Amino acid sequence: MNTKKIAGEKAAEFIENGMTVGLGTGSTVYYTIMKLAERVRKDGLKIRCVSTSSKTTKLGEQLGLEIFSLNDVDYIDVTIDGADEVDKNFNGIKGGGGALLYEKLVAFASKKVIWVIDNSKKVNKLGKFPLPVEVVPYAYTHLFNFFMESGFNPVLREIDEEIFKTDGGHYIIDLHMGVIDNPYEFSLKLKDIPGVVDIGMFLDMTDVLIVGNEDGAIVKLKNKE
Numbered sequence: 001m002n003t004k005k006i007a008g009e010k011a012a013e014f015i016e017n018g019m020t021v022g023l024g025t026g027s028t029v030y031y032t033i034m035k036l037a038e039r040v041r042k043d044g045l046k047i048r049c050v051s052t053s054s055k056t057t058k059l060g061e062q063l064g065l066e067i068f069s070l071n072d073v074d075y076i077d078v079t080i081d082g083a084d085e086v087d088k089n090f091n092g093i094k095g096g097g098g099a100l101l102y103e104k105l106v107a108f109a110s111k112k113v114i115w116v117i118d119n120s121k122k123v124n125k126l127g128k129f130p131l132p133v134e135v136v137p138y139a140y141t142h143l144f145n146f147f148m149e150s151g152f153n154p155v156l157r158e159i160d161e162e163i164f165k166t167d168g169g170h171y172i173i174d175l176h177m178g179v180i181d182n183p184y185e186f187s188l189k190l191k192d193i194p195g196v197v198d199i200g201m202f203l204d205m206t207d208v209l210i211v212g213n214e215d216g217a218i219v220k221l222k223n224k225e
């Protein structure tokens with residue numbers, strides 16, 4: 001049973017004719033994008049999309065979805081995205097695929113944000129998943145050393161022995177922190193460091209969580225059981 005598919009496809013049901021839709025990045029929202037493209041093709045669903053990464057743009061365009069730049073829309077009705085871990089308050093860590101900055105910008109421009117995850121992503125406290133920090137390349141060695149001295153266990157993200165570069169042209173340093181007891185305080189502290197562009201901690205940004213299970217998708221609304 002593909003629980004990512006179950007969650008991803010369920011989220012597509014939230015999209016209606018005429019909407020501007022934010023398309024997240026990753027292997028779960030992939031199924032949402034596939035389903036939306038099918039509805040566009042078969043049912044004549046009319047939507048405008050805004051993408052959160054070059055990967056998603058490529059996929060969307062291949063499937064015939066109309067992709068607009070974020071600056072060309074006034075707002076986004078609904079954004080659907082994945083997450084790397086999510087706590088009971090719908091706060092989460094994202095950026096495992098490196099798309100955190102654009103994902104956060106798209107989420108910020110959205111009236112509603114839906115996350116699609118499988119059961120394994122639910123946590124009591126954030127921090128098990130390494131926290132991605134997107135940094136300006138000009139200063140990355142200094143930021144790395146600072147994180148090291150602070151005891152944050154930093155790892156510079158590389159792919160095929162090359163430093164990974166985000167769509168925004170930045171680098172990512174993943175912090176292996178363990179449990180983060182006060183995410184709000186820690187988020188402010190990190191974002192205050194010069195050269196930190198953004199971090200993969202998404203606090204109070206998500207309205208609906210869709211969790212894929214073996215026996216179907218569970219839809220949870222924020223602050224309601």
Ligand SMILES: O=C[C@H](O)[C@H](O)[C@H](O)COP(=O)(O)O
Pocket residue numbers: 024025026027028029081082083084094095096097098099100103
């Ligand atoms: O940068 C990537 C994104 O934040 C993804 O949404 C996140 O990593 C979850 O991806 P997946 O659904 O593939 O686990």
